[in-house]
Amino acid sequence: MVKKNLYRALLLLSFLAVNAGIIYGLAAAWSFLNTGADKSAILHIGDTIEQAYQPKITWTIEGQRGRKIAKQALGELEKDYLNAWYVKNIALNSYDQLGIADYYTEDARKQVENLVKTNQTNNIKVETTTLSHHPQLEFYSLDGKLAVLTDIDVVQFEKVYTVGTLVHQQRTSHSYKAILMLEDGFWRIRQMVKIPNPDLTQNESKQLSFDIKKWKGINYYPKDNPWNMFGKNFDMEAIYADFETITTLGLNSVRVFVPYEGFGGASVKEEMLGQLEELLDIAQEHNLKVLVTLFDFYGNYDLMDWTLTHRHAETIVTRLKSHEALLGWDIKNEPDLDFESRGKNTVLGWLSEMAQQIKQNDSIHPITIGWSTPEAALHLANEVDFVSFHYYEAPENFKERFLALKDSVDAKPLVLEEYGKSSYSGIWNLFSNSKDDQATYYEKMQAVLTKEQLPYFIWTLYDFETVPTSVVGRKPWRKAPQKHFGLMDSEGKEKPAYRIIDIKRKGDD
Amino acid sequence: MRWKQYMWLMVFVALGCSKSPDAPSEKIHDTIKLISTEREFTAGDSIVLKFDGKATKQLLLIQNGWGTIALRPDSTNTDLTFTLPQAIAQKSGFVHWILLLQKAKVAEGSIDIRPSNILSESMESYIGPTSIFADNQDQAMIVSLPQDSYGNALPDSTIIALTEKFKNNQNNSSMTVKDMIAYSFVGEHSEIGELFLGTSLENQVSKEFTVSVLPTKSADFNIRMERQHNFADGNQIVSFITSIIKDRNGNTVADGTMVNFVIENGSGHQFQTYGQTLNGIAVGKMLHPETPVQWTVKAHISGLSQSNGLELTFEAAVKDYSVLISKNGRTITVGPILSYMKQWVPDGLGIHLEIKNPDGESLLRILTTSRKGMGKFELPENLNANENTVIITVAGIEKRIKGTIK
Numbered sequence: 001m002v003k004k005n006l007y008r009a010l011l012l013l014s015f016l017a018v019n020a021g022i023i024y025g026l027a028a029a030w031s032f033l034n035t036g037a038d039k040s041a042i043l044h045i046g047d048t049i050e051q052a053y054q055p056k057i058t059w060t061i062e063g064q065r066g067r068k069i070a071k072q073a074l075g076e077l078e079k080d081y082l083n084a085w086y087v088k089n090i091a092l093n094s095y096d097q098l099g100i101a102d103y104y105t106e107d108a109r110k111q112v113e114n115l116v117k118t119n120q121t122n123n124i125k126v127e128t129t130t131l132s133h134h135p136q137l138e139f140y141s142l143d144g145k146l147a148v149l150t151d152i153d154v155v156q157f158e159k160v161y162t163v164g165t166l167v168h169q170q171r172t173s174h175s176y177k178a179i180l181m182l183e184d185g186f187w188r189i190r191q192m193v194k195i196p197n198p199d200l201t202q203n204e205s206k207q208l209s210f211d212i213k214k215w216k217g218i219n220y221y222p223k224d225n226p227w228n229m230f231g232k233n234f235d236m237e238a239i240y241a242d243f244e245t246i247t248t249l250g251l252n253s254v255r256v257f258v259p260y261e262g263f264g265g266a267s268v269k270e271e272m273l274g275q276l277e278e279l280l281d282i283a284q285e286h287n288l289k290v291l292v293t294l295f296d297f298y299g300n301y302d303l304m305d306w307t308l309t310h311r312h313a314e315t316i317v318t319r320l321k322s323h324e325a326l327l328g329w330d331i332k333n334e335p336d337l338d339f340e341s342r343g344k345n346t347v348l349g350w351l352s353e354m355a356q357q358i359k360q361n362d363s364i365h366p367i368t369i370g371w372s373t374p375e376a377a378l379h380l381a382n383e384v385d386f387v388s389f390h391y392y393e394a395p396e397n398f399k400e401r402f403l404a405l406k407d408s409v410d411a412k413p414l415v416l417e418e419y420g421k422s423s424y425s426g427i428w429n430l431f432s433n434s435k436d437d438q439a440t441y442y443e444k445m446q447a448v449l450t451k452e453q454l455p456y457f458i459w460t461l462y463d464f465e466t467v468p469t470s471v472v473g474r475k476p477w478r479k480a481p482q483k484h485f486g487l488m489d490s491e492g493k494e495k496p497a498y499r500i501i502d503i504k505r506k507g508d509d
Numbered sequence: 510m511r512w513k514q515y516m517w518l519m520v521f522v523a524l525g526c527s528k529s530p531d532a533p534s535e536k537i538h539d540t541i542k543l544i545s546t547e548r549e550f551t552a553g554d555s556i557v558l559k560f561d562g563k564a565t566k567q568l569l570l571i572q573n574g575w576g577t578i579a580l581r582p583d584s585t586n587t588d589l590t591f592t593l594p595q596a597i598a599q600k601s602g603f604v605h606w607i608l609l610l611q612k613a614k615v616a617e618g619s620i621d622i623r624p625s626n627i628l629s630e631s632m633e634s635y636i637g638p639t640s641i642f643a644d645n646q647d648q649a650m651i652v653s654l655p656q657d658s659y660g661n662a663l664p665d666s667t668i669i670a671l672t673e674k675f676k677n678n679q680n681n682s683s684m685t686v687k688d689m690i691a692y693s694f695v696g697e698h699s700e701i702g703e704l705f706l707g708t709s710l711e712n713q714v715s716k717e718f719t720v721s722v723l724p725t726k727s728a729d730f731n732i733r734m735e736r737q738h739n740f741a742d743g744n745q746i747v748s749f750i751t752s753i754i755k756d757r758n759g760n761t762v763a764d765g766t767m768v769n770f771v772i773e774n775g776s777g778h779q780f781q782t783y784g785q786t787l788n789g790i791a792v793g794k795m796l797h798p799e800t801p802v803q804w805t806v807k808a809h810i811s812g813l814s815q816s817n818g819l820e821l822t823f824e825a826a827v828k829d830y831s832v833l834i835s836k837n838g839r840t841i842t843v844g845p846i847l848s849y850m851k852q853w854v855p856d857g858l859g860i861h862l863e864i865k866n867p868d869g870e871s872l873l874r875i876l877t878t879s880r881k882g883m884g885k886f887e888l889p890e891n892l893n894a895n896e897n898t899v900i901i902t903v904a905g906i907e908k909r910i911k912g913t914i915k
Contacts, residue, residue, distance in 0.1 A: 114596035143637025
C-alpha cells in the first residue's frame with residue numbers, strides 16, 4: 001500500500017516535472033526569439049555619435065600670417081587635426097591604420113606607416129593619448145587650403161608595451177610644428193616636426209588654505225532614491241528637509257556623489273548640472289558645505305577614455321568652482337577597489353592626471369581621493385590636498401590604523417570620509433548586529449574622533465529600502481546590511497545611533 | 510559560544526582566501542651614460558647612440574614628430590649601441606630618447622636632426638586662387654614647401670626665388686622660409702591676361718603655374734537698336750545691341766556675361782529679353798508690337814552696371830479696314846486689312862471681337878488672326894450680331910457697330 005502511494009506520488013511529481021520542463025523550454029525559446037535589435041532599429045535613425053577623443057585645445061590666432069581665418073574654418077581645422085592625432089594613436093597601439101589615409105597626405109602617411117611597421121617588427125605597442133594642445137596658428141593661405149601651426153606644450157600620456165607587458169609609462173610635454181592641407185574636404189597633415197619646448201614659466205602650485213578641523217559631515221543620499229538622486233528622481237523638497245535634519249544634528253557638511261554616465265559622460269547634461277547646483281544652493285541656505293565626489297560608477301580608466309573624463313570634470317568643476325557651498329572635490333570613491341580588475345598603475349595614472357586636470361580648472365578648492373581603507377590612502381598622498389579614507393571595521397583597531405596612516409603622510413590633513421555600521425540583523429549575518437550595537441559603535445568612534453580631532457563623514461543618514469545591484473553586487477548577504485547603515489530608518493525614525501551623533505543636543509560643539 | 514567559534518572560523522577562512530597586497534616593484538638602477546658626443550645630426554646620416562654598459566635587455570624609446578618607437582640594442586658583444594632606423598634618422602626635427610632597463614628609466618636625452626643638404630628635385634608649391642580680377646588689387650598667393658631629398662622641410666630663412674611673368678614683363682623676387690613654408694602674394698594687375706609663376710631653390714624647381722587675370726565688374730555701357738522699319742506690324746524683330754562692354758580698367762568683360770534688356774511701353778507694362786556677350790557685345794531681340802506705341806529700353810548687368818535709356822516709337826501699320834456682318838447676323842468678316850504699303854498685312858495679325866448686348870453687358874470675346882489680310886468670326890447659334898453691339902479691334906483701331914434689327 002505504501003509502495004503504491006509512493007509510486008503514485010513519484011508518477012505525479014515526474015509528470016509535473018516534465019510539464020514544467022516543457023513550459024520552461026517553450027518560454028526560453030519564445031524569449032530567445034524576442035531578443036535582438038529593437039524594432040525601431042529598422043528605421044535607421046542616426047544616433048548622435050559622441051566624439052571619442054576630446055583633449056583640451058586652446059588656440060592662439062593672434063599674429064597669424066596670410067589670410068585671417070574664420071571661426072568656422074578654424075573649427076573644421078581643429079576637428080581634423082585632432083582626428084589626425086586620434087587615428088595615429090590608434091595606429092601605434094593596434095597597428096591598425098584605419099583612418100590614416102583620411103588625415104595624412106600621401107607623403108605623411110608613409111611616415112606613420114614606417115613607425116607602425118618598425119614597432120610591429122619589434123613587437124612594441126605604444127598606447128598614447130594627448131591631453132591638451134595649445135596650437136598657435138602661424139599661417140593660413142589665401143585660398144584657405146594650407147595652414148601651418150605650432151602646437152606648443154602638447155601634454156601626452158604614453159604607455160609602452162613589449163610583447164604585451166607594460167615597460168614604461170610617462171606623462172610628457174612636447175611641441176610640434178605641422179603643415180596641414182585641405183584635400184577632398186579633409187584637413188590632412190602634410191608635415192609634422194617636433195621642436196624643442198619653448199620656455200614656459202611654470203606656475204608654482206599655490207598653498208591652499210582650508211579649515212579642515214571643523215568638518216563634521218555625513219554622506220548624503222535621500223532615503224527614496226539612494227545612488228540615483230539626480231535626473232527625474234531629483235526631489236528638492238526632500239533634500240531641503242534632509243539638510244534641515246543634518247543641520248539639526250549639528251553637522252556642517254555633506255558628501256554627495258556625481259555618477260559619471262548618469263551625468264552624461266563627456267558632454268555633461270545641463271539638467272543634472274543644474275540640479276547639482278540647486279543642491280549646493282540648498283546647502284548654502286543651511287550653511288552646509290558640500291564635498292562633491294566625482295566619477296561615481298566610473299570604471300574604465302583606459303587611456304583612450306581619458307580626454308572624455310577630463311571634459312566631464314572640466315564642465316562640472318568650472319561650473320561649480322565659485323559656489324560658496326563647495327567644500328572640495330573628491331576625485332573618485334574607493335578607486336582602490338578597481339586595482340585588481342583594471343590594473344593598479346592604470347587606475348593611479350588616471351587619478352594622478354585627473355588631480356592635475358581639476359587643479360587646472362579650480363585652484364581654490366582642495367582635492368582628495370576617497371580610499372576604501374586607511375592603508376590604501378597612502379597612494380598619491382602627495383598629490384591630494386587632504387587624505388581621505390573609509391573605515392568600516394572594528395572601532396577598537398581604528399586608532400592604531402589611523403595613527404599609522406598619519407605617520408606616513410607627513411603633514412597632510414586626514415579626513416575619515418566614510419564610516420558607519422549597519423544595524424542589520426538577520427539571516428545573512430546570523431543575527432549578530434542590532435541597532436544598539438550601531439549606537440555603541442558610534443559612541444566608540446566619536447570618542448576617538450573627538451580626541452584625535454579628525455574630521456569625519458558618517459555613512460549615512462537613512463536606511464534604504466533598496467540598494468542598486470551596481471553598488472554592492474547581487475548577493476543578498478552583501479545587499480542586506482548595506483540597507484541599514486542609517487542614523488534613521490527608512491521611515492525617518494531616529495535610531496539609537498542618532499542620539500549619539502546629535503551634537504547640538506549634547507552641546508559639545 | 511559555539512556561534513562565536515564558528516564566526517571566527519569563518520573570518521579566518523575569509524582572510525585566507527583574500528589576496529596578498531601588491532609588493533613594491535620599483536627597482537633602482539645605476540644610471541647609464543651616453544658616450545657618443547654628437548647631439549646634432551643631418552638627416553640621412555647613420556645615427557648611432559652609444560652608451561657605457563653592456564647590451565642586455567635595454568630598450569630605447571625614441572620619439573620624433575610622428576610618434577614613438579622602441580628599439581632593442583644592436584647585436585654587438587662589446588658595446589651598448591643603438592642604430593636609429595631610417596624612418597627616424599631621415600626625418601628632421603627634435604628627437605627625444607629614453608633608455609629603459611627592466612622597466613626603469615636609466616637615461617634620457619634628446620638629439621636634433623637637421624634637414625639634409627641634398628635638396629629634393631621638385632619644389633612642392635601651391636597657388637590659389639587660380640583666377641583673379643584685373644582690378645589692380647586682387648591677389649593670388651603662391652606657397653612653396655621646399656624640402657630636402659628626404660622630404661624634410663628646410664629651415665627658416667632659406668631664400669626661395671620667385672619668378673613672375675605677365676605679358677612682356679618678367680619679374681624676379683624672393684620669398685623667405687618661415688615655419689616650413691615660404692609664400693608670396695602675386696597679382697594686382699589692371700590688364701587681363703595670364704600670369705605665369707615658378708619658384709626655385711638651386712636645383713629644386715617647381716612646375717609652371719598660371720593665374721588667369723580676368724576682367725572685373727563691368728562699367729556702364731550704351732545700347733542702340735536695329736530694325737527693318739518702324740511700323741507696329743507685330744511681325745518684324747527689333748534688335749537691341751550693346752556697345753562693347755568693358756570693366757572699369759578698359760578690359761572687355763568675359764564672354765557670356767548676361768545682359769538683361771528691360772522694355773517699358775507707354776502704359777507702364779514691362780517686357781524683358783536677354784542676351785549674352787560675345788567679345789563684349791550682347792544682343793537682345795524683341796518682336797514688333799501690333800499697336801503704335803512708344804518703348805523705353807534699358808539694359809542691365811545685374812547688380813553691376815546699366816546702359817542709357819533708349820526710346821523708340823512704332824507707327825501704326827494699319828490705317829483702316831472694313832467690317833461686314835452677314836444678314837443672319839451669324840458671320841462677321843473683317844478686312845481686307847491693308848498695311849502701310851496698301852498690301853495685305855502679314856498673316857497672323859491679331860483680330861479681337863467683343864459682343865455686347867444693348868445694356869452694355871459683354872456676351873462674347875474671341876480672338877482670331879488674319880490670313881491673306883482677312884479675318885472671319887462664326888458666332889454661336891444663340892447669338893445674333895445684328896441684335897447686339899459688335900466691337901472689332903485690329904492693330905489698335907477699334908470699330909463699333911450697333912445692332913440695327915430689333
